[in-house]
Amino acid sequence: MISAETIGVSRPRQIANLLPGTALLFGIGLAGKGLESLCTWLRVAHHIPAPHVEYVLWAILLGLLISNVASVPRIFRPGIATYELWLKLGIVLVGAKFLFADMLHLGGMSLVLVFVELALSLTVMTLLGKLFKLPPKLTSLLAIGSSICGVTAIMAAQGAIDPDEEDTSTAIAAILTLGAIALFAFPAIGHALHMGQQPYGIWTGLAVDNTAEATVTGALYGEKAGQFAVLAKTARSAFIGFVVLGYAVYWASRGQANRVERKALFLWQKFPKFILGFVAISVLATTGFFSRGQLNSLSNLSKWAFLPAFAGVGLRTQLRDLVNQGWRPILVGVLGEVFIALVTLGLVFSAVHLGGMR
Amino acid sequence: MSPRIQAQSTSTTATAAHSKLGFNADAAAIAIALALAALIRLNIIHGIGW
Numbered sequence: 001m002i003s004a005e006t007i008g009v010s011r012p013r014q015i016a017n018l019l020p021g022t023a024l025l026f027g028i029g030l031a032g033k034g035l036e037s038l039c040t041w042l043r044v045a046h047h048i049p050a051p052h053v054e055y056v057l058w059a060i061l062l063g064l065l066i067s068n069v070a071s072v073p074r075i076f077r078p079g080i081a082t083y084e085l086w087l088k089l090g091i092v093l094v095g096a097k098f099l100f101a102d103m104l105h106l107g108g109m110s111l112v113l114v115f116v117e118l119a120l121s122l123t124v125m126t127l128l129g130k131l132f133k134l135p136p137k138l139t140s141l142l143a144i145g146s147s148i149c150g151v152t153a154i155m156a157a158q159g160a161i162d163p164d165e166e167d168t169s170t171a172i173a174a175i176l177t178l179g180a181i182a183l184f185a186f187p188a189i190g191h192a193l194h195m196g197q198q199p200y201g202i203w204t205g206l207a208v209d210n211t212a213e214a215t216v217t218g219a220l221y222g223e224k225a226g227q228f229a230v231l232a233k234t235a236r237s238a239f240i241g242f243v244v245l246g247y248a249v250y251w252a253s254r255g256q257a258n259r260v261e262r263k264a265l266f267l268w269q270k271f272p273k274f275i276l277g278f279v280a281i282s283v284l285a286t287t288g289f290f291s292r293g294q295l296n297s298l299s300n301l302s303k304w305a306f307l308p309a310f311a312g313v314g315l316r317t318q319l320r321d322l323v324n325q326g327w328r329p330i331l332v333g334v335l336g337e338v339f340i341a342l343v344t345l346g347l348v349f350s351a352v353h354l355g356g357m358r
Numbered sequence: 359m360s361p362r363i364q365a366q367s368t369s370t371t372a373t374a375a376h377s378k379l380g381f382n383a384d385a386a387a388i389a390i391a392l393a394l395a396a397l398i399r400l401n402i403i404h405g406i407g408w
Binding site: 281294300 | 383
């Protein structure tokens with residue numbers, strides 16, 4: 001896959017182009033970790049009331065500050081896009097924290113919850129889109145983005161249902177804006193409700209749209225919550241092909257998109273392949289392929305991989321988009337997301353009550 | 359006909375999201391993870407802290 005920015009550029013030059021932005025991601029991530037350690041040292045060694053802020057939040061705040069106060073120079077942009085690679089690497093490696101049986105149990109339960117969430121969120125988003133008279137394909141994009149995995153799902157649907165470029169941009173901006181709100185709203189709600197790490201993590205994985213934002217929102221609550229958020233989000237992302245295929249068939253039947261000839265191939269093309277890596281590492285961990293110390297090393301490596309990914313979430317979020325968008329897509333998004341958050345919260349509390357979660 | 363939505367200023371965040379990598383991130387993530395796992399299993403890399 002070659003992007004528009006890289007056409008006509010040699011491979012060594014492409015790699016060199018990635019270096020400044022990648023260095024910026026790691027620099028911000030390391031600065032966030034350094035600030036957490038500095039504050040802890042000030043509190044413990046000198047009894048100075050430094051803020052008790054985790055490295056995850058420091059990395060996001062630093063990223064937000066840089067991208068919103070100063071404009072990020074163009075030279076950094078290709079490398080900043082590698083946050084997606086570090087995020088997926090972190091997710092694959094976090095598979096070492098899950099025994100395969102646990103993953104089947106929790107992943108299976110998550111799948112049931114995902115199925116309910118999907119049915120309800122697609123229905124509600126479609127109704128809200130009609131109610132607020134959004135263009136039909138923008139409604140489809142918002143429904144796909146909010147029910148599955150945000151921007152990735154919207155981009156996957158773009159090629160399948162052939163929307164206007166304007167609708168795609170609006171849907172992406174709305175989903176990213178709502179993700180930015182979730183970063184701060186979900187941990188506050190979790191603490192207010194005294195949620196455990198597992199239910200909170202599963203909840204964020206079910207309710208927060210983008211994989212990056214879901215992982216960060218989980219990690220902001222605690223390390224375990226972050227891991228469970230990844231598990232639930234992974235189960236949710238597995239449905240992307242089916243939902244996009246459904247919409248592609250619907251719009252093709254109305255003569256407003258190309259027909260999907262080879263549906264099995266379509267499903268495979270849309271399937272997020274990094275999930276296979278996550279499962280493979282979990283299977284290796286379960287079969288005793290690694291010692292306890294080696295598993296610990298893999299787990300720590302996943303945290304190092306997440307560090308630049310968290311910085312990337314801050315860097316790509318433009319707060320001015322919160323106020324500059326059309327009000328109706330964001331209102332539909334907010335209403336739909338609040339509904340999804342409440343429904344999934346109810347589902348998670350039901351699962352806890354029935355003994356399916358701790 | 360549904361009214362159009364003004365999206366003139368959704369470009370900044372959306373453009374950032376549109377920025378695509380010049381390689382397959384899924385395949386690269388799996389390859390790097392498996393390579394690191396192999397190096398750890400062979401004790402070439404060990405004791406990674408946090």
